[in-house]
């Protein structure tokens with residue numbers, strides 16, 4: 001009798017147990033097991049509920065809230081109090097996913113102790129499990145300070161939007177060999193300082209692969225190719241809520257903005273034409 005063909009082994013898709021809350025230790029464990037980490041941004045309760053129901057591992061309340069929800073032109077104007085408001089709303093919507101709060105511009109760069117106090121507030125008042133800080137060698141002492149008050153830190157290298165003015169725009173970083181080498185060195189220094197994961201934004205895929213190989217903490221990429229240990233996207237981008245065309249690294253999985261504009265114009269037309277509200281949406285005097 002001929003040997004039965006062996007069933008192809010399906011690649012692993014989820015963390016070991018989707019009923020258990022995700023912790024920073026889960027992320028490390030997922031890297032060790034080769035399980036891809038999924039992260040999306042969320043800024044409010046309904047989006048947190050959607051992320052949770054979809055089985056996302058980690059939710060980032062990014063300072064991208066400045067552009068996506070608050071109408072700022074960059075992340076620079078976002079304040080700690082604005083972040084806190086959104087972190088609390090997202091927290092109310094989560095049960096399993098790890099909640100990460102972005103530290104906004106000027107809340108951590110000047111004084112490590114001040115940074116620790118603010119980061120601690122994100123855990124104590126906001127219910128976050130970790131914070132994310134942009135930057136390289138210059139923030140290593142701050143990462144260490146945050147360890148002293150037990151705040152897990154996610155690093156962020158490559159295109160760091162809070163440095164947009166110094167970088168001269170939102171551009172791919174680390175293309176030149178010396179820039180790539182600097183990013184790899186900074187990644188190792190941040191790992192040594194105690195980060196529990198590293199976001200790599202807009203860097204060549206080869207560089208992200210090398211960083212993912214060299215680091216024992218997971219890398220989470222955005223515009224950093226397929227070799228990172230996980231991926232993060234801005235929820236408004238992936239849902240198609242943002243105006244204008246998506247940037248190269250964004251995949252739109254829906255066109256919610258288009259659908260929303262159509263729904264609201266249909267409503268306006270029906271009100272103007274006397275179609276809505278019809279009898280089925282109206283009450284009569286009889287119960």
Ligand code: KIV
Pocket residue numbers: 041061062063064065102199201222232234
């Ligand atoms: O603020 C944000 O949304 C971010 C992601 C792009 C990683 O930092």
